[in-house]
Amino acid sequence: MAPADPDDDLTIPFRDVSVALSAIEKIASAMDFEEGIADAITRALLTADPTSADLLPEVGAVVDAESARLHLHRIAARLREHVPTTNAPLAPPPVTQPEHVHGGIEVRRPSRSYALEHDELARFAVPWLNITWEHINAYTEVLEFAETERPLQTHLAQYPLLLAQHLGGGHGRWVIPQKRLGAEYVPDFVIAEKHSGGFVWQFVELQSPQAKLFVPSSGRQSAQLDEGLRQILEWRRWLESNLDYARRPRSQHGLGLTEVGPRDKGLLIIGRERDLDDVDRQRRRQLSEVNSIAIHTYDWLAREAGARVRELSSAKHTEATPD
Template sequence: MRYRIGPESDNGAGDYDDSPSPTELAELMQWLENETARHKREEAAEPSLAEFAVEWDDITLERVAAFRGALNTASVEADMQAFLEANPNLLVQPLGGGHGRWVIPEKRLGSEHRADFMIGQKSTVGFEWVAVELEGPQRKMFNKNGEANQWLTHAIGQINDWRDWISRNRDYAARPRTDKGLGLVDIDGEVPGWIIMGRSSEASPETHDRRRRLARQHNIKIHSYDWLVERALARCAELTAWRRGEEMD
């Protein structure tokens, strides 16, 4: 950026200086200080999260088929919790790009709360987290009258409770595990949420608008388990196409 320091002539010409103003220099130095601190936090956090690291491309059609089978036989939420803990890469398929992905099951938030999963990915802006609440695959999102049922309402309340706790305890939550924190680096009380419950075949199209409205109001994605199946299948197709392209090259 160039800064004019001399009087402007009739044709707009004048003397220019490439030096930033004191205010701009102070802002730049503050930005550099913040970025340096963020990178240090990330470097300290990653080793302690190694046990939760997930390879996003470690997904196969056989694993998706096993997921479908588990959904068809599951009777309670705990069945899906156990399956997804054993197959965490199914949870990261809806994510976009990133420089690493982590899935932490049954994450304790103090003595009051437990998130079914905390999913993290790292991007150019740092760590980004998603708080996940599971409900049973046999539970419907809405009653016959189109209102959110007790399980969906409870799930929304759970995620909002977690956010309140994180807001009150952000320093502890965002501190690396090696520094006696929870290791959820960069997290804050506005963490996005996912609610996974029910099956798509049980969802009435008449409730879609209501679901989208709830999602916008609470910054929570509300999906059936089949959403995870669809995202995993899409990833399998992308990987197959990419590998075929590699072979042709």
């Protein structure tokens, strides 16, 4: 018998959840479109209840308008799981998934109750095989209108399975937004996969989709590319000096990043594919190899997700076809 999911014991009035979700979505929307409102709400929140900064540690403390936005979007994502019908598109699918076979490959995805008991990363588990064309289309729409990385960061925090498609671990994948490394650094995302050999981590830095990777006149690294690479290298140096603290479970006052290390790869997402030529791509490959940092455009995320959807569709067709 499968272990009971502790959330099954929760009784939440449908009307209360719906009203709360609607209010949070309206506040988040206002904060997204009006910076003054975002700053005012953040100041009021911190003044009224300073302890609220730690309510959702997975997105970091509320210290500014951007971190407050991420908190609200994460809360809304959790509430949607308890509202069976909502106008919000693409509600993130539930974490609970049984073991299954896709295309002849067994993928072990622990149930939520098992994860809560055995895995401190449970809340960040991503059901990566639930990716659909609707997820991809919604992402590309945000990308087309994004002038900075901010709306993309918010969207990826809401739909983290988009960041897990390039990973290969069949024993689980996790996406942690705004994970603080001590008091010094806050990576945009920390992602992990697990296979038979253990955990593999990546630290993700987002730069503007409008940024160029190289200066056209000289071929030198752009300021945004240089900043993105430097950020990831600084995170590695921090890990080297604080490795025990980073690996230690949260129950023992650590960060809970099991088996993380300073040699783990980085992932820098910057610019658009249409702005690159063959020389730019060659320079990008060289930088990636030298720094052990994958450098990709935002279009790459959509391509990886599309490849996964086609793979799953092909597997389902094969399974459905009689011998």
